[in-house]
Amino acid sequence: MITVALDRSDDDARPWIESAKPSHPSLIDTHHVLADLYNIVNVPTILWIDEAGRMVRPNDVAFGTDTFKHITGLEAARHLAALRAWVRGEAAALPEARVRALQSLPTETDQQARAEFGLGEWLSANGRREAAARHFTRAGELAPHDFTIRRGTMPMRGIDPMGPEFRAMLGAWVKAGNPYYRPLPE
């Protein structure tokens, strides 16, 4: 297992990593390199990668525990059982054609949003908070489904990512008929 925190800083991710005391690599991705490479638009996002370095289950939503089940409606057990069976060689992963069919590929607008995010992140890291906020806002307008941008930049904009602004954003998104989490159908 490799975990990657899409976070503003080491310090934002540190308490989670230190309390979990993981034996696996626990990495920090302040520039959202992983989001750009894998078209990740929310967390948690998981992928299965086989011994040959090939993606055998594309971006999916899964939790390791049921801590947030009352909010997300997603149970950990189903994914964990499927994961164990695959790791032990008891079950095959998805065939290549299914992996491709279930993949979501970025559009040019998504990549423009990521460029705006990248600029904002650099400005934020260099203390240019107001300028950064302009680009984060623009990025969110371009990719309204991308919560690594809309929610993930809230700490850099001085907004509580669990607070009323997040709840208002989520409420509007869901009311318009959009799911916050998009787990794979199989």
Place this chain on the structure above:
Amino acid sequence: MFTIIDNGRASQVDERAGTELARRAEAAGRPVAIDPAERVAYLGVTAAERARALSSLEAPDFTLPDLDGRLHSLSQHRGRKVLLVAYGSW
């Protein structure tokens, strides 16, 4: 001075060279974000390049630090099954 962030790396160039680099990247179809007042531009990666890599099903390699600053790459785990988990404190 002008800052160009390309492939995640920031470099300083003079303003004319910076705007020219941004213009050329845009002409090549790359996503470009510019802040003229702050004199900085971010050159991104095209959707076509990302889509090509993802469609190949070969997991894109990356190198990122842990809390101790040690760098880890996905490619170091070749030969083992990997569960890749992206999460955030937010």
